[in-house]
Amino acid sequence: MAKKGNTSVQGTLSQKSRKSPYDKMENQRRVESTAFHVKGRSKANQTGSRRDKAEEEKLIVRATESPKNQELTQKLSVLRDQKNRLDAEAGEWAEKRDELNEQIKTLRAEILELKGERDKLNEKVKELKQQREETKTEIREKIEELRKLNQEVKAFSKKKPSRSFQTLQKEVEGIEWKIQTTPLSLQEEKELVERVKQLETQLNILRKLDQLNQKILELRAELKALETNSKLYHEKLIEAAQESQEIHKRMLEKIGEAKKLKIEADNLHKLFLQTKEKARPIQEEMSAISNQIRQLREEIREEDEREKKKREEALREELERQAREKLKRGEKLTWQEFQLLAEKGTAAQN
Numbered sequence: 001m002a003k004k005g006n007t008s009v010q011g012t013l014s015q016k017s018r019k020s021p022y023d024k025m026e027n028q029r030r031v032e033s034t035a036f037h038v039k040g041r042s043k044a045n046q047t048g049s050r051r052d053k054a055e056e057e058k059l060i061v062r063a064t065e066s067p068k069n070q071e072l073t074q075k076l077s078v079l080r081d082q083k084n085r086l087d088a089e090a091g092e093w094a095e096k097r098d099e100l101n102e103q104i105k106t107l108r109a110e111i112l113e114l115k116g117e118r119d120k121l122n123e124k125v126k127e128l129k130q131q132r133e134e135t136k137t138e139i140r141e142k143i144e145e146l147r148k149l150n151q152e153v154k155a156f157s158k159k160k161p162s163r164s165f166q167t168l169q170k171e172v173e174g175i176e177w178k179i180q181t182t183p184l185s186l187q188e189e190k191e192l193v194e195r196v197k198q199l200e201t202q203l204n205i206l207r208k209l210d211q212l213n214q215k216i217l218e219l220r221a222e223l224k225a226l227e228t229n230s231k232l233y234h235e236k237l238i239e240a241a242q243e244s245q246e247i248h249k250r251m252l253e254k255i256g257e258a259k260k261l262k263i264e265a266d267n268l269h270k271l272f273l274q275t276k277e278k279a280r281p282i283q284e285e286m287s288a289i290s291n292q293i294r295q296l297r298e299e300i301r302e303e304d305e306r307e308k309k310k311r312e313e314a315l316r317e318e319l320e321r322q323a324r325e326k327l328k329r330g331e332k333l334t335w336q337e338f339q340l341l342a343e344k345g346t347a348a349q350n
Contacts, residue, residue: 066296066300068296069293069296069297072289072292072293072296073293075289076286076289076290076293079282079285079286079289080286082282083279083282083283083286086275086276086278086279086282087279089275090272090275090276090279093268093269093271093272093275094268094272096268097265097268097269097272100261100262100264100265100268101265103261104258104261104262104265107254107257107258107261108258110254111251111254111255111258114247114248114250114251114254115251117247118244118247118248118251121240121241121243121244121247122244124240125237125240125241125244128233128234128236128237128240129237131229131233132230132233132234132237135226135229135230135233136230138226139223139226139227139230142219142222142223142226143223145219146216146219146220146223149212149215149216149219150216152208152212153209153212153213153216156205156208156209156212157209159205160205160206160209161202161205161206163202165203165206165207165210168199168202168203168206169203171199172196172199172200172203175192175195175196175199176196178192179192179193316340319336319337319340320340320341322337323337323338323340323341324341327341
């Protein structure tokens with residue numbers, strides 16, 4: 001049937017090419033008509049584009065109005081509400097957790113600062129202890145030295161002459177003057193020299209006692225200064241140690257507070273993770289439903305395409321039938337009809 005139709009079209013076109021000048025004028029008119037129809041095709045394309053857009057909108061509406069789509073959309077909406085509530089709840093846990101973590105961060109900074117102050121004071125206490133111990137060592141050494149000096153004084157006091165230093169010195173000077181100015185026998189001079197030696201021995205004892213007593217006075221002054229310093233070191237040490245203990249106590253309180261906040265923050269983080277875990281299967285189900293909706297729309301689109309092609313094919317066949325009828329009746333064809341028959345003939349030849 002297709003071959004017969006093709007032969008008929010080609011035969012008709014061949015007969016028309018052998019017609020009279022009138023037919024040439026008719027052909028010219030048809031060429032102008034063809035140009036008009038070509039312009040019309042451009043407008044038709046624009047119209048087709050708008051039609052495609054409208055059909056796409058209709059497709060979306062049809063997909064939306066589908067009972068299955070409505071069921072899936074409603075279920076997706078319910079799941080989205082559940083997911084939003086869980087996300088909001090997780091956000092609240094996270095916000096509270098972050099607030100506690102900021103407090104913990106501040107506490108840790110304060111703890112480090114207190115630790116630094118305490119360590120400085122402990123170092124100061126260590127230095128003061130060392131200074132105090134060194135002073136105590138010096139005091140013990142001075143006391144031992146003083147004890148020895150007192151023993152020496154005691155020993156020399158037993159040999160101390162009954163006469164004063166000035167009296168003994170005056171007697172020595174008198175004897176020495178006598179030896180120098182008075183003629184003496186050898187025996188007399190010898191006796192006087194011996195007497196001077198005895199007196200000098202007594203004078204040396206008094207001189208030694210005087211030196212020892214002077215040294216004792218100096219040692220006692222040094223001891224007093226050392227004891228004063230030792231007492232001052234001890235007072236400063238006690239003050240620094242008490243301040244260090246106070247700071248250490250404050251530091252421990254903040255450490256305890258930070259530990260409590262850390263436990264609370266960890267619990268909030270667990271609640272955050274639990275809430276996110278609850279939301280995970282909901283999100284997975286939402287993704288699955290969204291995929292179903294997309295698949296449903298694609299199926300509807302494919303079904304519409306098939307229906308559209310069927311309608312277009314039916315319309316093409318109807319137009320082709322009408323065009324053949326016009327040819328049989330000797331009527332002129334429109335450009336679309338002519339193109340349709342020509343395409344049909346080319347398809348039949350192929």
